[in-house]
Amino acid sequence: MWKYVLKRLLLIIPILLGVVFIVFAIMSLTPSDPGRLILGISASQESVDQLNDQLGYNRPFMTRFLDYVKEAFLKFEFGNSYNSGKPVVREIMNNFPTTLKMVVISTVLYSIIGITLGVFSAVKQYSAGDNILRVASMAVAAFPQFWLAMMGILVFSLYLGWLPSNGIDNWKSWILPIGLYSLSASAPLLRLTRTIVLEQIRQDYVRTVRAKGAPEKRVIWKHVFKNSALPIINTVGVQFGASLGGMVVMESVYSLPGVGNLALTAMRQKDMPLIMGCTIFMAAIFCLMVLVVDIVSAYSDPRVKAKYAG
Amino acid sequence: MAEILLDIKDLVVEYKSELETVHAVNGINLRLNKRETLGIVGETGAGKTTTALSILRLLPDRVGHIAGGSVEFEGRDLLTLPESEMRAIRGEKISMIFQDPMTALDPIMTVGDQIKEALELHNHDNKSAEQIDRRVDEVLEMVGIPAYRRTEYPHQFSGGMKQRVVIAIALSCEPDLLIADEPTTALDVTIQAQVLSLMRRLKNDLDTSMLLITHDLGIVAQTCDTVAVMYAGYIIESGTIDDIFTGERHHPYTVGLFGSIPNLTVRAERLTPIDGLMPDPTKLPAGCPFAPRCPECRAECERGMPPVSEMSETHRICCWKYSSAEQKGDDGK
Numbered sequence: 001m002w003k004y005v006l007k008r009l010l011l012i013i014p015i016l017l018g019v020v021f022i023v024f025a026i027m028s029l030t031p032s033d034p035g036r037l038i039l040g041i042s043a044s045q046e047s048v049d050q051l052n053d054q055l056g057y058n059r060p061f062m063t064r065f066l067d068y069v070k071e072a073f074l075k076f077e078f079g080n081s082y083n084s085g086k087p088v089v090r091e092i093m094n095n096f097p098t099t100l101k102m103v104v105i106s107t108v109l110y111s112i113i114g115i116t117l118g119v120f121s122a123v124k125q126y127s128a129g130d131n132i133l134r135v136a137s138m139a140v141a142a143f144p145q146f147w148l149a150m151m152g153i154l155v156f157s158l159y160l161g162w163l164p165s166n167g168i169d170n171w172k173s174w175i176l177p178i179g180l181y182s183l184s185a186s187a188p189l190l191r192l193t194r195t196i197v198l199e200q201i202r203q204d205y206v207r208t209v210r211a212k213g214a215p216e217k218r219v220i221w222k223h224v225f226k227n228s229a230l231p232i233i234n235t236v237g238v239q240f241g242a243s244l245g246g247m248v249v250m251e252s253v254y255s256l257p258g259v260g261n262l263a264l265t266a267m268r269q270k271d272m273p274l275i276m277g278c279t280i281f282m283a284a285i286f287c288l289m290v291l292v293v294d295i296v297s298a299y300s301d302p303r304v305k306a307k308y309a310g
Numbered sequence: 311m312a313e314i315l316l317d318i319k320d321l322v323v324e325y326k327s328e329l330e331t332v333h334a335v336n337g338i339n340l341r342l343n344k345r346e347t348l349g350i351v352g353e354t355g356a357g358k359t360t361t362a363l364s365i366l367r368l369l370p371d372r373v374g375h376i377a378g379g380s381v382e383f384e385g386r387d388l389l390t391l392p393e394s395e396m397r398a399i400r401g402e403k404i405s406m407i408f409q410d411p412m413t414a415l416d417p418i419m420t421v422g423d424q425i426k427e428a429l430e431l432h433n434h435d436n437k438s439a440e441q442i443d444r445r446v447d448e449v450l451e452m453v454g455i456p457a458y459r460r461t462e463y464p465h466q467f468s469g470g471m472k473q474r475v476v477i478a479i480a481l482s483c484e485p486d487l488l489i490a491d492e493p494t495t496a497l498d499v500t501i502q503a504q505v506l507s508l509m510r511r512l513k514n515d516l517d518t519s520m521l522l523i524t525h526d527l528g529i530v531a532q533t534c535d536t537v538a539v540m541y542a543g544y545i546i547e548s549g550t551i552d553d554i555f556t557g558e559r560h561h562p563y564t565v566g567l568f569g570s571i572p573n574l575t576v577r578a579e580r581l582t583p584i585d586g587l588m589p590d591p592t593k594l595p596a597g598c599p600f601a602p603r604c605p606e607c608r609a610e611c612e613r614g615m616p617p618v619s620e621m622s623e624t625h626r627i628c629c630w631k632y633s634s635a636e637q638k639g640d641d642g643k
Contacts, residue, residue: 126372204413210368211408212428212479213401223416302418302463 005295012287017069019283023276024065032270037082072280079273081266088277092259099258102174102250103243106182111236114186118193119228122201123220133190140187148184149253152176166255177250185239192235196228203227230297237296241289245282312343315519316365316487321379323360323369323543330592334360336543337379342487342536347513347520349530351567352540355588358523359409361540362489365521366406367396383487402432405480407509409492411472415464421475422446422460428482445482453478453508470501474508481512488513489521494529506533527571531555536624539564542588542599544615549625559621561629562604598630606631 035051036043052058056067071077078088117137121130156176157165164173200206201224209219246260255261263278265271298304323335335357342348350358363369365381365388381388383404388396405428408414416424425446433442447457453474464472473493480488490509494502510533513520522533530537531551538548539561547554547561554564566584586603589595595602597612604611610630619632 204408204410205416207368208408208414208476208479209416209427211366211400211406213397213399213431214427215397223419227416227418300418303465306465 001298005291008291008294012284012291013073015287016280016283017073019279020069020072020276021065023279024068025061027270027272027275028061028064030270032272034082034270034272037270038085068276072276078277078280081271081274083266083269083271083274088273091262091274092277092281095257095259095262098168098256099244099246099251099260102178102181102247102256102258103240105174106178106185107236107240107243109178109182110186110189113182114189115193115232117186118190119197119220119225121190121194122197125198130194134194137187137190140184141191143184145181145184145249146253148180149177149250152180153253168256173254173256177247177254177256181247181250189232189235193228193232196231197224200224200227230301233296233300234293237293238290241286241293244285244289246278312346314341315344315384316340316342316521317380317382318361318365319380319382321361321364321381322377323357323364324375324377325370325373326375327373332591333594334374334543334591335364336594338538338540338543338545340538340545340548342519342521344486344519345517346535347522347533349534349537350521350523350540351525351527351530351537353525353588355591356540357543358540359491360543362406362491362521362523365489366400366404368400368406398432401428401480401485402483403485404487404489405483405485406489406491407473407476407480407493410496411469411476412496414476415472417464420461420463421455421467421478422450424475425449425460425479425482428479432483449478449482450475452481452512470497470505473497473501473505477505477509477512481516481518484516485518487521488518489523491523492525493522494526495524509533527567539567542591542594544599544628546600546628547626549621553622553625557621557625559625559627559632561600561627562606562631563600566603566605598628 033048033052034055034057035048039048039051056064059067071079076089080087081091084091117133121133124130152163153165153176156163162172163176165176167173201220206219206224209223214222244259246258246263248260248264250256251258251261252264259278259281263275263282266274266278298307318338318340320337320339321335322337325332325334338357338361340348340350340361350361352358360369360374363374364376365383367376367388369375376389379389383399388399391399415421419427426442429437429442429445437445446460450457450460455471455474455478459467464475467475473496477493488509493509494505497505506529509520512518520533522529524530534551536548536550537554538545539554540546541563547564549557554560560568563584566582569582570584572581584603589599589602595612597610597614598604598616601607601611608630610616616628616630617633618626618628620626621632
């Protein structure tokens, strides 16, 4: 098992190198002028050129790329943001707690809503409740997040005036972004859970359990749900990893200082070191979460566990 | 006269979908005495499994439903019992062995826990956890699996061993009636013999009655006391093992069934299968369901369902050939 984990951890390195290469290449292809960005429009062309030279911006692509990789992967040195002048790592770490708080709370929320309603929907297939849930989840899943976010502002901030529309002042500021994100993420999870549970409920082993005389509650939670849990954990885990890299839509609509918003601003300003830092951070945290999900599934499924034993 | 354990009367089962109604079981009568084995024979789709599932009321939700008749078990009609009482019967009084052991066990629960579950669900005399654990070991040893394998998962067992686990679950509470739905169909021939002899031995040791569903007449001959031959949801012939295997008079379908088995003692170039297919259960013919395939089909066969004719006290045939009018003629000779 440990050998497997180590192998997977080492595999993250080439993935990150690939990510760095792609982003680096794209950034080099777009016209940008870091010297001008740092010094501002009022600075003379000479001093801008001089700074560009100093930053090594005029060197060939491969030299700059290898230099960046050496600094980043060997010394964990990601440079300073062109815009604020602060180290990239500190910028990301300043923004991460906001994202983390949002992601953790909303993951718990939408998992509870999506999974319980999904199981209910499957167990009561074709009932009125199931029909309502199916239509509702389809509708919610069809609305784009940014639309939901703006409707939230329109209704709760503008008309009702109950909740703030941007920034973080107190606990109320979290309600709209977290609530709406959870709502929109619970819809696809509900549909997934319903499908998986329905597939399990038709399996032969369920009939065996019923033939033992087990009450329906036990059949569902002790057998059907346990067997359905694995693919659900997989989906939620991977989504958790993806959103830890920033909940871009919610953070930007509600102007929250999260990693997603940070990356978005960096991209708008062509803040190269910050863009690179954010991308590597998102990719690394995603890879780690996928690994965690794989380990969890290996431990909860005896069939998968047998494969990695020893 | 032996004591009656299970008495099925005029059982009608349908599978309904929005498009059509499948007439799976059409008013069958079955009787099983205590400590006896009743075999239900018939080809795929004859309604054997549906009959078995109806007894336990485990027909698929929504689609399958019992449209009429009664299933009396120890004098009580199972079809009118509330669900909670039915649950108390499942696994304790009546248990079932399923056709495919590969899929009949929960893949992420150890076999020991799966047996334990049945014991815990019917733990009336408040046995302690240790007593139940000991019983799990006992049951495993009983079906020929070493007790230390209780912590293993189904994927670590072979098909035959899995079926032993299924049997262990079914027999853990020492039921009065064991329903075995083609218990050996999915197994290798050598394993089939082992599993069958195990089932026969355990049935005798535990004083259990058995309802054995199969399409294998050889298994019936070895195992059963009485036999019912099913065709298109009807029981077309029933009787003791002697009535069916050695009797003179048979339903043409039964004759056809025996004609389809290879016989080692008689030299024959080829088998004589029954021509044609079973009728579509969504639109059964008005007359005898076997009429379209029957070599002895006559005019009245297509007009109406033949009545049941009693050949002897135990032997019944449902065919116009033996209908009362003709029998009177026979008696007159």
